[in-house]
Amino acid sequence: MAETGLIFITSLIEEALSKTTSFAARPVFSPALQELFANLAQLLTPIQAVAVGAEEMQESDPALRLWLQKLNDAVYDAVDLLDECGYHVLLMEVETPSLKRKRDQVHTSFSPSNVDSFSMEMAEKFKMINESLAEIRKEVDFINLIIQFRKQKLATARPCSEMVYLLDSSEVVGREDDVSKIVNLLNEQRSQCPISGISIVGVAGVGKTTVARLVYMKAEEEKLYDVVAWVCVSEDFNGQRILGEMLEYFETSIVNPNTIDALLQDLAKELEDRTFLLVLDDVRDKDLNNWIVFCSSLSKIVKTSGNSIVLTTRSEHAASVTEKLPMCRYGLQRLSDDECWMIIKKVVLSSFAKKLIPSDPIGLSIAKQCGGLPLIATAIGGTLSSHIEADEWLAITKNEEWKLEYRNEVLSALKRSFFNCLPxxxxxxxxxxxxxxxxxxxxxxxxxxxxxxxxxxxxxxxxxxxxxxxxxxxxxxxxxxxxxxxxxxxxxxxxxxxxxxxxxxxxxxxxLFVSKGETFIWEIGSKINSNFRNLRVQNDGEVLPAIPRGVHSLFLEGDVCISMESDLKSLRSLKIVGAKTEVLPASLENLQQLKYLEISGSKITALPASFSKLYMLQTLKVIRCNHLQKLPDDTSKLDSLRHLYFDNERLMPKGIGHLTSLITLPLFFVGKEKGFRIEELGCLNQLRGKLKIVNLNCVRSKSEATRARLSEKTELDDIPEACLGSLTSMKELGMGPFCSALEEFPGLTSIDRLHASLEVLKLYGWPKLKSLPYQLQYLTSLKKLHIQKFGVEAFPKWFGDLSSLASLRINQCFELKSIPEKSIGTCAQMD
Structure with a gap:
């Protein structure tokens, strides 16, 4: 594999096309710039189609990789410029005096000179980008020819379905029990329905195909089925192809292989009085319809019971899809270190029969690196087999050259198994x-x-x-x-x-192996290449060399000093952990395209004034920053902010209600001053997940609490009961509907604290609950109780002890059989 890692360009092209489409019709840009946006899209569209194939085949031809590298650099430059245009739009929308106008009319509030000045500057830069892409576009036909040639060369290789070779079961380590259990499960299922089966699920390299081969061989040797067939599915779950390959295992001629009906007719004749085992290896397709159609077609032609399907898959989701039919799942576990060591020894001895194997402690220390995967054990055995003497092994495991050889061999095997199948x-x-x-x-x-x-x-x-x-x-x-x-x-x-x-x-x-060209973990003395996009630095007191403009993600861990010459205008993500400095470096102030900012465990005392101009910021995370006094006053202008994390009351921004795009807000501190009251939550109806509300005692009235509109925040998972702890004067509480998964009422200790104040309680929407929550018996001041849509069957004895209860209202509690007379006697009103 190339030392520079792999290039994944298609998703980047999608990002560029999406942005050019959204900008091309924006009047805020000059007609000349809009035309350049359209030209950019016209250039990228045909390139995108070829880039998909070039990505897949880049390791087979240096010309493909060189073309992809040029394309990668040009598209990254285009995306950076498009984001600069996006920031310009947000800047105008936020800072123009005509803020109240519709966003699509914002451009009318700017002087033509401002608009033209920016458009002219951008136009020159986009002309250069388009010229570069035009040159790249000229090579598309040549690149496509290379791709087609490489694909044809691969196609001439023997199909994987023909690779069902015989294994010596004595050579397979640690899978005897798995094979026996799977065969037994198949035999148990066969009598229950015409077609049943098992999905063998496990991580890549754990040996699913090997186990399936052993099951296949056992079924064939012991004649458990009349016919056994093997089909490699991989990425294309094509029912017609699978049926065609299955038919090849019968001694018959295919009349018309081009139609699925003809295949089914031929198969029906062959299966009239015979049973079959079909092994589908490497199932990746997660389309339920494909699987159902295939099995439905097969079921229609099966005349006898006792047929089985065994499939292998690494995907739990694919396995769950197949279980919509009569299939059970068998999870294939990793091997032990001892078993991996046995595999390594077998591989080494297969090359040198008289070779001396080192002692088990040395071998086990090597085997631990396999992670329980026989694929890796085989690869390590291969790299060790070239070393003849046993006493070499301990030395070479400490040798850097061998480590590089081992690493490349192992990671290449992992890449084939784990990585290549991903889109x-x-x-x-x-x-x-x-x-x-x-x-x-x-x-x-x-x-x-x-x-x-x-x-x-x-x-x-x-x-x-x-x-x-x-x-x-x-x-x-x-x-x-x-x-x-x-x-x-x-x-x-x-x-x-x-x-x-x-x-x-x-x-x-x-x-790290596949991202070598884009991700870089900096060490003292190393140089930061201009092609790197993601950079992580973990050090204290060291001065980083100048960071080139192309870096998009920067993780700083420790007290790291950044060179003033660094150009971070393209930075999208910045994570600062454990910084001892009290102020951010000046080079970190002008981050117009920043979308993710995390500052944690830092001694920073203040954020720069430019912080409030981060109009593209989507995520802000400020935690364990005990010296930071507050966030800038204009934080509420960050309209793009979707996720806000802080852990200190001082850091809650004033006027948080203006951040109407917020989705995540784990903590909200209620204050008495305007801009900090609970009503700030009113417009934040996109909130999801957890929300903890602190200082509820600062809520001045019921009407103020109502303006928080918590009932409209339907995507919230949890408002912790601790929020109720400070409401020692609360008189009315409504709870529901409850999660249907709950079997019993949660231990709401907060309700116990309300025994002296709570007068009205409404509980609704929990059909599973069979008895009233025991916490209610402590509410000695309770006057009104409303229960609706509960599965309550009977009232507990303590219910009659609620001496203050004057009104009991029960709705849609259809399982309730009776109410104790003592309970009725205490209520002046009941319905």
Whole structure:
């Protein structure tokens, strides 16, 4: 593999095309500049189609890679200029005196000279970009010929379905029990329905195909089925192709292989009195309709019971799709270190039968690097087999040259298994993860917001549907990578939502391997290449060399000094952790295109005045900054802000209600002054996730609380009960509807504190609850109780002890059989 890593350009082209489309019709730009936007789109559209193929084949031909590198540089420059135009639009919208006008009319408030000056400056830059792309466009036909030639060369290789070779089961390590269990499961299922099966699920390189081959061989040797067939599915779940290849295992001639009906007719004849086992290897397709149509077609022609399908997949989602039919899932686990060591020894001895193998402690220390994957154990065994003497092994494991050889061999194997199957946009998102330190905990929301800032998430092109929020698309991307076993050690909140994950060491190495040309982890003395887009620095007191303009993500960990010569105008994401300096470097002030800013564990005392001009900022995270007195007064002007995190009351910006794009606001401190009152929440109806409201005792009246419009924030998962703790004078409380997953009432200790004040309680919307919450017995001042849509079957005995209860109202509690007479006697009003 090329030392410069891989290039993923198609998602970047999508970002550029999306922005040119949105800008081309904006009157705020001069007609000449609008025409250049249109020209840019016309150049990129035909290039995009060829770039997809060039991406896939870039490792097979240096000419493809050189062309992609030139294209990559030009498109990055175009995106940077387009973002500069986007900032200019936001700047005018925020700072013009005609703020109250509609955004599409904002341009009328500017003098022609201002508009023309900016447009003329941008026009010159876009002319240069378009000229570069025009030269690249001239090579498209030649590049396409190379791609077609390489694809034809690959097509002449033997199809994977023909590669069902015999294995010596004695050579396979650690899978005997798995094979026996799968065969037993197949036998148990066969009598229950005409077609049943098992999906073998596991991470790439864990040996799914090997186990499936052993099951195939066992079924064939023991004649468990009349016919056994093997089809490699990979990316294309094509029912007609699968049926055609299945038919090849019968001794018959295909009349008309071009129609699925003809294939089904021939198969029907062959299966009239015979049973079959069909192995579908490497299923990646997640389209339920394809799977259902295939199985439905097969079911129609099956006359006998006892047929089975075994499929292998790395995708939990693909496995869940197949389980819509009579399929069960078998999770294939990683091997132990001892088993990996056995594989390494077998590979080495296959090359040198008389070779002396080192002792187990040395071998096990090597085997631990396999991560339980036989694929990696085989690769390591291959690199060690060239070393004849056993006493060499300990020495070479410390040798840098061998480590490089081992690393390249292992990562190439991982790339083939884990990485190559991903679509381009996920390859880009995965490679971005290399910027995180190895073994670190990666917060899911942070990662998605960084993807957004880097332009790695794109809207689905479907005009018939409402556009999906970028965050939701990011969640889909994350789940795809998780489903492909690229994330692990997932942590969830109380609602089952994923909060964080980690990457296996080998997977992290893979991410660094494929992103080598874009992501750079700086070390003392190293040079920062102009092609790097993502830069992480972890050091104290060191002065970084000048950072080139192309850097989009910058992670600074420790007390790092940045050269004044650095040009950070293109920066999209900035993360500052543990800085000891009290002020941000001057080079960090003019960050017009910044979309993600995190400052944590820092001694910074103030943010620069230019902070309030970060009009493109989407995420702001300021935590554990005990010396920072407040955020700038104009923070409420950051209209693009979607995610705001802070952990100190001092840092809550005044007038937060103006930030109507906010989606994440975990903490809100209620104050008595205007701009800090609870009514600031009123217009923030896009809020999602958790919201903790502190200082509720500052709410002056019921009408003020109502203006927060919490009932309209339907996407909130949780408003912690701790919010109720300070409401010791609250007289009325309504709760519901409740999560249908709850089996019993949560331990709301806060309600106990309201025993002396609460007079009216309304509970509604929980059909699962079979008895009243026990906490109610402590509400000695309760006068009115309204219960609606509960599954309550009977009232508890203590209910009659609520001596202050004067009104009881029950609606739609259809399971309630009776009410104790003592309870009725205390109520003056009941309905």
């Amino acid at each position: 381009s946009h996920l390859k880009k998102c995965f490679s971005y993860c290399s910027i995180f330190p190895k073994c670190s905990e990666i917060r899911k929301d942070d990662l998605i917001q960084l993807w957004m800032a880097g332009g790695l998430i794109h809207q689905q092109s479907n005009e018939s549907q409402m556009p999906m929020p970028m965050e939701s698309i990011g969640h889909l991307y994350f789940n795809e990578l998780l489903s492909n076993s690229l994330f692990q050690e997932v942590k969830r909140d109380t609602f089952g939502n994923i909060e964080s994950c980690k990457m296996h060491d080998l997977v992290h190495d893979l991410a």
